[in-house]
Amino acid sequence: xxxxxxxxxxxxxxxxxxxxxxxxxxxxxxxxxxxxxxxxxxxxxxxxxxxxxxxxxxxxxxxxxxxxxxxxxxxxxxxxxxxxxxxxxxxxxxxxxxxxxxxxxxxxxxxxxxxxxxxxxxxxxxxxxxxxxxxxxxxxxxxxxxxxxxxxxxxxxxxxxxxxxxxxxxxxxxxxxxxxxxxxxxxxxxxxxxxxxxxxxxxxxxxxxxxxxxxxxxxxxxxxxxxxxxxxxxxxxxxxxxxxxxxxxxxxxxxxxxxxxxxxxxxxx
Amino acid sequence: xxxxxxxxxxxxxxxxxxxxxxxxxxxxxxxxxxxxxxxxxxxxxxxxxxxxxxxxxxxxxxxxxxxxxxxxxxxxxxxxxxxxxxxxxxxxxxxxxxxxxxxxxxxxxxxxxxxxxxxxxxxxxxxxxxxxxxxxxxxxxxxxxxxxxxxxxxxxxxxxxxxxxxxxxxxxxxxxxxxxxxxxxxxxxxxxxxxxxxxxxxxxxxxxxxxxxxxxxxxxxxxxxxxxxxxxxxxxxxxxxxxxxxxxxxxxxxxxxxxxxxxxxxxxxxxxxxxxxxxxxxxxxxxxxxxxxxxxxxxxxxxxxxxxxxxxxxxxxxxxxxxxxxxxxxxxxxxxxxxxxxxxxxxxxxxxxxxxxxxxxxxxxxxxxxxxxxxxxxxxxxxxxxx
Numbered sequence: 001x002x003x004x005x006x007x008x009x010x011x012x013x014x015x016x017x018x019x020x021x022x023x024x025x026x027x028x029x030x031x032x033x034x035x036x037x038x039x040x041x042x043x044x045x046x047x048x049x050x051x052x053x054x055x056x057x058x059x060x061x062x063x064x065x066x067x068x069x070x071x072x073x074x075x076x077x078x079x080x081x082x083x084x085x086x087x088x089x090x091x092x093x094x095x096x097x098x099x100x101x102x103x104x105x106x107x108x109x110x111x112x113x114x115x116x117x118x119x120x121x122x123x124x125x126x127x128x129x130x131x132x133x134x135x136x137x138x139x140x141x142x143x144x145x146x147x148x149x150x151x152x153x154x155x156x157x158x159x160x161x162x163x164x165x166x167x168x169x170x171x172x173x174x175x176x177x178x179x180x181x182x183x184x185x186x187x188x189x190x191x192x193x194x195x196x197x198x199x200x201x202x203x204x205x206x207x208x209x210x211x212x213x214x215x216x217x218x219x220x221x222x223x224x225x226x227x228x229x230x231x232x233x234x235x236x237x238x239x240x241x242x243x244x245x246x247x248x249x250x251x252x253x254x255x256x257x258x259x260x261x262x263x264x265x266x267x268x269x
Numbered sequence: 270x271x272x273x274x275x276x277x278x279x280x281x282x283x284x285x286x287x288x289x290x291x292x293x294x295x296x297x298x299x300x301x302x303x304x305x306x307x308x309x310x311x312x313x314x315x316x317x318x319x320x321x322x323x324x325x326x327x328x329x330x331x332x333x334x335x336x337x338x339x340x341x342x343x344x345x346x347x348x349x350x351x352x353x354x355x356x357x358x359x360x361x362x363x364x365x366x367x368x369x370x371x372x373x374x375x376x377x378x379x380x381x382x383x384x385x386x387x388x389x390x391x392x393x394x395x396x397x398x399x400x401x402x403x404x405x406x407x408x409x410x411x412x413x414x415x416x417x418x419x420x421x422x423x424x425x426x427x428x429x430x431x432x433x434x435x436x437x438x439x440x441x442x443x444x445x446x447x448x449x450x451x452x453x454x455x456x457x458x459x460x461x462x463x464x465x466x467x468x469x470x471x472x473x474x475x476x477x478x479x480x481x482x483x484x485x486x487x488x489x490x491x492x493x494x495x496x497x498x499x500x501x502x503x504x505x506x507x508x509x510x511x512x513x514x515x516x517x518x519x520x521x522x523x524x525x526x527x528x529x530x531x532x533x534x535x536x537x538x539x540x541x542x543x544x545x546x547x548x549x550x551x552x553x554x555x556x557x558x559x560x561x562x563x564x565x566x567x568x569x570x571x572x573x574x575x576x577x578x579x580x581x582x583x584x585x586x587x588x589x590x591x592x593x594x595x596x597x598x599x600x601x602x603x604x605x606x607x608x609x610x611x612x613x614x615x616x617x618x619x620x621x622x623x624x625x626x627x628x629x630x631x632x633x634x635x636x637x638x639x640x641x642x643x644x645x646x647x648x649x650x651x652x653x654x655x656x
Contacts, residue, residue, distance in 0.1 A: 074496070102481045118472055
């Protein structure tokens, strides 16, 4: 559905994403890594918000691979690469329904129609209602998005990404800042969505990652250091080192070394 | 209406408070310009500070066509057609300006459109093809002595001329409408048509995209909209209606100058009207302009439609006026000092108060009070919500 080859992004001397080869099939793949590992940069490269220094991004809908490396964000979106945001990024003063409806409308040829009333196009509103039903926001459809609680906004964030029949869903921390009671709802949502669409999920909550993923990819300092089923990745010593900085009980000094080593490398590169 | 009130027992008060019919014609065409300004600025969030250029384009086109200075279009070209030509010219101009300007956003967009406008303003001021004295601007010359007709071109029965001196008078059911009153209704007809057209666009799928851009442009891009094209489209549409407004202005006044068409303060007046009336509500700017003009006329000196100053003078009588208040200053002198020719000062204060305390403007605030547009809220109040 989606693949990258040698994808690299450099900001000045810093290599944020380093030669990443990645392929996503119809599965739920989690992308994890410590803060600053390059996960969001990787997302931005996929959607065209950032242009890669090197490498390619390709998207497949039915049979043929299509190169979208240099496509603008609105082009990748209309080809089916939909994303949600880590920091809630919705249309605050529109109703919840309109948030999804306008996203649904983007994938039709009718968005440029200026001579007909919007109520003429029932199908967008219908689809939007279906999506709201799926994420559990039906009762809030007529409220302004800014009045939603944080948890509900996170659901709306996913709902907007679901609009317009995506080919691939990129979910950037749908659980960010959500209280523990609501986490289960969003976890269920992720699982149900993954049955219909290929999902690439960025997530920090390890319970969710290990519980829902078919596959886990670990980024560290821009490079893939592990790729495999959840149990295998969890046992991988490199992953433990990346997350804990080599910390093991009783070996604090080693840990400090392991942490400062790669940092100084990054500074001189 | 106006005449009825002036002949009524409260005539002095009515003359004091109400603007004259001539002012009202100005409210209409300038209101349309303010609406077109609000169409792009209030709905996409991009402040078009050079909007006066489109107003000026419309105004100059009408006058130059009437003077036979536009190739292919003789002085006999119907007014409705030259309005349309002015509008289309403005569309071309808007696309050219927009292609460059929409690469920027926020204050930089406002500045670059202002820059384009000032370049054209200076250019028009020095272009001696348009008028003998381009600094004073063109006036309709002897090639087009009759009034500009609004209506169906070529059908005299369905057209009426506008203008204070050149307009038609109409006798209807025993009462005669003056040429100014006829102008009021005919200009109003065009303005109403343009308003409905813009209203339609705002409530179309295209209009919803504009709102999405104002709300959150980054997300609008992320769901698949090429916002650049949508903004450009909105800018062109807005330019068209601004030019129609300019054309009406020129058709009624029969002259235009760079100062009252191309100059950036003209845009400033539209911004003022938009903010007072309600930014992001289509009809708001018209009410804003009405409010603005009413306050100005209310505070203007005698002989310009009546206002507070002559009203107070008449009401208080000569004796009170001559009475000394502070030192040598009489009451009359004090009123003069406070009111004479200071309308702009007070309008400025009103503007500041609006920005501070009524940020949604007249219409925006009223709508949030009644909970929706009037067309929906008023019937709901009367017949209950369960229609």
